[in-house]
Amino acid sequence: MIKAVFFDIDGTLISMKTRVMCQSTLDALYELKKKGIRLWIASGRPPVHLTLLAKEFNAFPWDGFVMMNGQYCYEANGTVFRKEPISDATLRSLVPWIKENCDYPVTFFELDHSYDIHFNQSMYDYLSSINRLDQMPECEDPERSYTHDTYQICPYISAEKDAEFLSHAPGLMSARWSPHFADMIAEGGGKPQGIKAALERYGIKREECMTFGDGGNDITMLEYAGTGVAMGNASDEVKKHADYITADCEDDGIFKAFKHFGLI
Secondary structure, eight states: OOOEEEEOTBTTTBOTTTSSOOHHHHHHHHHHHHTTOEEEEEOSSOGGGGGGSOHHHHHSOOSEEEETTTTEEEETTSOEEEEOOOOHHHHHHHHHHHHHHOOSOEEEEOSSOEEESSOOHHHHHHHHHTTOGGGOOEEOOGGGGGTSOOOEEEEOOOGGGHHHHHHTSTTEEEOOOSSSOOOEEETTOSHHHHHHHHHHHHTOOGGGEEEEEOSGGGHHHHHHSSEEEEOTTSOHHHHTTOSEEOOOGGGTHHHHHHHHTTOO
16 A cells, blocks of 8 residues: 655656646645645755746645755655765865866755856756756855755766766765766765655655656665656666656656556
8 A cells, every 4th residue: 555655856747848747747646645645755956946846836735855865854844854965074075176177067055055166058058958047056166065064966977977076076976867967965875765764754664655756866766665656758777677657747647657556
C-alpha cells in the first residue's frame, strides 16, 4: 500500500515546455490527498526558487520538501529535519581553484540566495532558451561561502569534466540531471537520503513509498523507492532504473501512472 509519494519538479510535475502543471496532475494530487497519502517534493532546486514556479504548484498543500537533492529537508510547517551544507574544508579547497581556473559559470546556492562567480554568455543563453532568465544569478566573490552555509554548487560543464572539477573538491559528489550543468553536493547525500529521513519521521516503510522523476539526479530515488516511476520524457538511462515508465509530463503522465497503480 502506497502511503507517500515524492515528486521531482522540472520535467515531472511541471512541463519544461509550458512551465505549468497539467490539470490532470492537479486533479490526481488532490484525490490522493483526500485519501491521506502524503505528497512530497524531491527536487534539486533551492527553497528560494519555489516561489518562481506556477501559482497552482505553490497553492497545493504539499506535506513537505526534500530540496537541493536531499541536503535541506523540511515539513510544510517549516520544521527542518535534515540539513547538510558543504563542509568548510571542501570550500577552502575548491574556491581558490575556481577563482584561478574557471572560465565557465559556477553557481553557489544558499537557502535564500544564489550567486555566480562571473557573468557568462552561455548561461544567459541557456536560461533564455528555457524562459528562465529570472534565475540568472548575480556575480559575487565565492569566498562568501566561507561564512555562509552553502548546500549546492552548480558548475556549467559537461559530464566529461565532472571528474576534474571534483578532484579539486574533496568531499563533493555529482548529482547531475542536465547535460548543461551538474549539481554538486556533499558526499553521502542525494534525494534518497532526504526521502529516507522523511519516511522515518512518519513511520512509513520504503516499500510503501513511490517516486516520480525524469532526470539523472532522480535515478537513485527511483531505485530507493518501493515503486519508482520514470516519466516518458526521461532519458533511456533514467528509464532503465524505474519500475514503471509512464507517459510524458505534458501527456498526463502522472495521472496515467496513478490510474495504472489503482491509486485513483
